[in-house]
Amino acid sequence: MTTLPTSTERVAIREGLFAGALDALDRVQLAGSSCNACGEVHLGTVHLCPNCGNGSLTSLALHPSGTLWTYTILRFKPPGDFRGSEPFKPRPCGLVELPDGVRVLAPLDIPEEDLVIGMHVRLRASPLYMDDADREVIAFSFAPAEEPPV
Amino acid sequence: MTRVYVTGVGLHPFGRFDGKSYLDLGREAAHLALRDADISWSDVDAAYLARMYLPATSAPRIFKQLGATGISSCDVEAACASGGVAIRQAIMGIASGAFDTVMVLGVEKMPRGFMDPTMIYEPWQIAMGLAVNPSYWAMRARRHMHEFGTTEHDIARVAVKNHRNSTHNPFAMYQKAFTTEEILGSRLVCDPIRLLEICAPNDGSAAIVLRSERRARAARKRIEVVASAHTLARYSSDFRSPESSMSARASNSGPTTVTARLAYDQAGLGPQDIDCFEVQDTDAFCELEAYEDLGLCAVGHGAELVRSGACEMGGRHPVNMSGGLISKGEPVGASHLGQVVELVWQLRGEAGARQVDRAGTGLAHVLGAGGHCAVTILKT
Secondary structure, eight states: OOOOTTOOOEEESSTTOEESOSSSGGGOEEEEEEETTTOOEEESOOSSOTTTOOSOEEEEEOOSEEEEEEEEEEOSOOSSSOOSOSSOOOEEEEEEEETTTEEEEEEBOOOGGGOOTTOEEEEEEEEEEEOTTSOEEEEEEEEEOSSOOO | OOOEEEEEEEEEEEEOOTTOOHHHHHHHHHHHHHHHHTOOGGGOSEEEEEOSSSOTTHHHHHHGGGOOOOOEEEEEOBTBTHHHHHHHHHHHHHHTTSOSEEEEEEEEOOOSSSOOGGGTSOHHHHHTTOOOHHHHHHHHHHHHHHHHOOOHHHHHHHHHHHHHHHTTOTTSSOOOOOOHHHHHHSOEEETTEEGGGBOOOOEEEEEEEEEEHHHHTTOSSOEEEEEEEEEEOOTTSOTTTTOSEEESSOOOOOHHHHHHHHHHHHHTOOGGGOOEEEOOOSBHHHHHHHHHHTTSSOTTOHHHHHHHTTTSTTSSSOBOTTOHHHHHOOOHHHHHHHHHHHHHHHHHTOOGGGOOTTOOEEEEEEEEGGGEEEEEEEEO
């Protein structure tokens, strides 16, 4: 087995957040958990359904595209151990509604003047920072999409 | 059910008091409430401290200053609703017959700026910049504007009202009136919410003495607590909680709607029977939304109610006579107790220049992190 010394190891910013391998970021999807009792869908790996408390859930890959349900623009640098680029520039975030029946809170790679509720957006997985073990930490955002979600 | 009365209140101004410790703030409000109730500390059977930012064992540290009388005393934490939960504990203690006289104190001493995100969010949310409290309120405001045509001007009018009311409240941190233009000209924090539309974490304390009917009989100026309710937000009903995802299918009523309904049932009163309100105005939109959820108007009609002037002093439903958290600041553990003190003064007719004419009933409402919501209703 050969290992390329130049390849960088990647790790999800939160365990169970992504479906599939992280080597091809353009194919990465958010992971979800669908409750086998009530059918509610939640972001990431969930052990008990927060709606009904049932412990039987099915893992799925959430649709990579959706529509913007609401948004805001952060005008001040977020508090605590924020890992965004320096110096801080105002950045939008919002709730993105996916066809799976779930709305996900996410940073938005969308220019301020283009933000409009209902616009089509698509998932973008990308490195946010390097951790102490020199691994790329993969986070996510949503960017404008041409096509409506399918 | 046992009737419970507020027989004394004490309030330390909300603001920034660098020379005072939380021990000082707590002792001063507690002492004022005892004096107002015309009782001594040895008459108190139990004492609860509402707080969020203070260290563990703050209750014993504060109350021991008044005398280590061996009573039951502990800290209560429920984020912005800490005070409501502490009052509820006291009422249940009195209703059970265990206690006749309970002190409920709220104290906070907080750093400036955004609240500490590690108290509410997970590390990955903080790293991604999703741990900014006002952003959640702002996103609710944006959605409301989209669905119901509420405007930034409507939201600003709530802030204008509260800042104007604060000019009559010597206990508020800011006591300055602003025009709509000044509000809308202040810096955006999280669009569409601006600096003059947001409350600041700060220092302050407030205390009340609650007594059973038999002990309150002799009280000179007693006000009855006719409702005390607390709930956590139901599934996906409030993304201020905060959550990393929300259901697009569930349609549970929000925490204010649910808690207010419980409180109205306890009191046997409806929103139209309440003479004055102190509500959570973490930001100006939050108050507008509370009008709808408390039943002052139908859902989606908050902006119309703002435009009608009904919630101004002299209107049908005066809200935040004290100036609200926008002008007082929000010392989290003390905020609800501060609202209750204001209502007690209103119902006793002691509110001075901000007195609501013939106020006989009052409702206090808080809502915050974790989906905690509390409503307390008072009656003369």
